Amino acid sequence: MSNQKKVVHSQGREIIYNVYKFMKNEKDCGEVSIPLNRLQERVAEATGVGICTRRRIIKEAENKPVGSKFTSPRKNINQPKPKQSVDQYEEEIIRNIIYTYADIHKRRPTMKAVFEAVKDEEGVNFTGKIHSFRRLVHKIGFRWKKTQDNRKTLVEKFDIKAKRVEYLRRIKRYREEGWNIIYCDETYLHSLHTSPEAWDDGSNRCLKAPVGKGSRFIILHAGGATGFVPNALTIFKSGTKSGDYHHEMNSENFMKWLTEKFVKNVSAKSVLVVDNASYHNVPVQASPTSAWKKADMQKWLMERGIFFEQKCTKAELYGIIKVHKPVHKIYKIDQILAESNIPVLRLPPYHPELNPIEKIWALVKNHVAAYNTTFKLDDVRKLAEAKFEAVTVQQWQNICSHVEKIEVEYMKREYIVDEVEDLIISINGEESDESDFFLSSDEEQVDEKEVQGGSSSSNLADFGCELLT
Structure with missing residues (x-):
């Protein structure tokens, strides 16, 4: 017998006690309560376990490998349904x-x-x-x-707050200097896009929403308080590889749209606002990483006139690079638009509410959902194009004014946060950095x-x- 101690859980303890009571009762009575030849009944009575459970256990014991342990039945756990995502x-x-x-x-x-x-x-x-x-x-x-x-x-x-403040200050300065603020973005539209609800009398003869989403269009456009940039709308089908703009959105397609449809049609003295999508912000040259060779790191620093000591280790060189890398990183979009004197302004992360074109997408999609009854891709495209034509300059101005109010509210909050954080630091009597927070x-x-x-x-x-x- 093994001397290793085993943990006996509650059900095992109960069975052991049942067997003890059964045997003690037979001893006290001086006779066998259930004849020995009625083995199954004696086991059931002694353990307090039902006949079906006992049979399953015996069957498992006869089939399991020698030396292996009994397994516990798996519990039927009700898995929570996936949460409904928010827009x-x-x-x-x-x-x-x-x-x-x-x-x-x-x-x-x-x-x-x-x-x-x-x-x-x-x-x-x-x-x-x-x-x-x-x-x-x-x-x-x-x-x-x-x-x-x-x-x-x-x-x-803190890093998100810092990027938001930088964005708010820059866009405010551009407006004060009379620049035209243009926002661009992409969205998706499925051929089966429709309203999920309709009137129904229970006869199943009313209009039904199709199952699935169907083929998908990718839409790319730009606009601002003066309306859409003329001839900048691009709608192409995703998932195919035939012709320009006829596969999934990527940096190549975006740069093509930028040079052929945006730069040629945008008005003078305009600023382009983009989000942080990777295909918007492709660097001209690869930025140094910790995997670079030491000689390549030194060359990168020398080309940019950044001082470092020759005796610096690779880790020290990369520490210097990380400080200067954001300043010296050049993106293709900045390079392309600089030739036309169009500055690029990047939205702070997680702030879609600061991009008015998001609400324009909602207007178009709601229109398509209301009038899409054929669920054909060409018809959906016509509905979307018609709605883009119907969006007025006044609607753009109203949405942009709403976004400007949000910007003002954000900036007011930043000053309150600064004052209160200084107050907390003075009360604590010590300075704290982000790692403390x-x-x-x-x-x-x-x-x-x-x-x-x-x-x-x-x-x-x-x-x-x-x-x-």
């Missing part, structure tokens, strides 16, 4: 809920509290659980931040009761942390 406008609503939560509810915007507020918001159709919501909040750029009493509140990552992924997975726990804070530092949102 870019719903992300904007969630962001604003987090920003204004402290002012409206006079309490910390914890994950659970914000989650409940989002569920009550009519404009957001989010059906996922809180764990899915946490991932969504991380996706749009928020992280947990320690406060003075080690509780947590939601704030945005942001927790690791393990630390973020805290129990919701712990996050919610504690009494309402009344000191100045807690009040400041609430204002951060």
